[in-house]
Amino acid sequence: MDWTGWPITAGVAAVLVLMGVGPQLVDWSTPGGKTPLRPGSVVKLDTVSGRHERAFYVTVPAGWSVDIARSDPPTDVTLTSGPTRFSASGVNTAAVNLRHATTPQQLWDGLGRLQVLRDGPRPSTGPVPVTNAQGVAGLSGGLADRHRIGIATVFALQGGGVNVIATGPPADFRNKTDQVHAMMRDIRFAGGT
Amino acid sequence: MARTTWTPQLTRRPAFWLWAVVFLIGLILTGRDMGPKSVVFPGSALVGLLVLLPVLLAGYWFFRRLHPIRSHPRRYALLMVGWGAFCAAGIAGYPNDALGDVVKKLGGLDLAGRWGDAVVAPVDEETLKLLGVVLLALMAPRAIRGTLDGFAYGALVGFGFEVLEDYSYVFIGIEQTGAVRPVPAALDSLGGRVGLSIWFTHWAFTAVSGAGLGYLIGNRGRPLAWRLLVAIGAFLLAMVMHAWWDSPMAGGPWKIVVGPTILIIAVVVYRVARRHYLRRFRDAAEAEVRCGVLTEVETEILTHRRRRRRERRSTPHGAPRDLLTELRTAELSLIDGDLHGPDGGTALRSEIGRLRSRLETARS
8 A cells, every 4th residue: 555645644634624623523512611600709810919929809790600711710711791791811010010010001001902912892981090999009991892892990019910801792781881890899909909 | 866865756745735735724824813913012023033033943953953964854844844833833722722621611710720731732732743744754755764753853843833832922921911011021931931941842742752653654674563552652752741841740840850851851762763773874884885885984974974074075176076975975875775675775886886986087
């Protein structure tokens, strides 16, 4: 048999197709893409303060689930309620802001660039200062594109921070604005400010 | 004449066209992924290219020269680097994401956060990379004639993969730092990956699995079952090395141990393969000396790349130097043929005799 001919090459092609399609099929056929959370559940994530990991917590209201595919532990989680999404990401700036503490404005400007990269809704209304219950300073502003509206909030810590983005179709998002505001405001950091 | 044994008509083999189709798909997917990122962060993209292109060239130069007698042909080496970068690395993200989701669903987010990469990446990335070496064996059967060839081509695939992965990590680093300062984020990511992990990772994994494939293809004198066992064992070892590097154990102080251990495994595999090859090479050369085809001096010259270069430089330009190059190439091909079973040895021996007398005439 000429092993350099079509049969073995076709076998390699079949393995390549299997590599491309197989994992997707296994993913689709495995249940558990959305994990519902009980009201009042607390999701723990990690960010960085100085050069040390520092946990932060998101308290979840009724009707929200964890979107498994869009969550990347231990620093990123995406929660969904219908078509509305709420994503919180720990940011580590320790390696790039060696001399200065990270400011909310730096995080806000960076978040705008990342939204361009992700082709997500862009900042539409200028950010206003906010603080969480612990007094951590941040900025919050509106997001919008043709199909979605939302809110973005950033909280800055020394050497890091948290980016929070909530977006959804206008009708659904307006119904959940209060919940989203409450989730953003209730973000807490281990060790306070 | 000898040169044609190293460069057959690739395009006549279906495996080449499979390589080409997958390369095109990988190129499109990579462009779709990296293109917008490079537009949004042009400074970081430029920094990434300025750092990684010289690294790629250095790795290409180094791994081509892993063969102790003569460098691997450029076209095969380029095919393998291209496969690693655009076919394996360009495509691996899709099965990685899907299998990563499965791990998250079955094991939970906490487990996936710690062990997800160690479970998923070795399976699909090592398979995709090794398939490139398999395709080379199919499109150019004389390219992989033993463990050492498989090691070198595997290393080239792995290195291509690694460089493209490092480029993608430029943008991952930017995202992880909130795009606060994109260029320093790119430099930080490149510093960690080019300064540290590039020494221990993909090139070493695929070199080991490629060596197993080379053993399977090249050692026809051994039973097939044994060769298959070695090849499967090498592939599994490559996956274990990869899993170890991606595991939580590789974090923190253990990193000092994990990386060098991977390097040591790859170096040991290389040294064993190299020693075995050189022993067989010398045996074959001595047999040709006994037949009167080669001289003792020629055997020594053939065994050392540096001596061949020195000899060529000391030969006058023009016909003598061209003839000398042809003679040495024919002699190397004769020994290669001796090493790998029945070949056109008789024709080559006559050719060597003709070339030698023409060289003597040209020199005089």
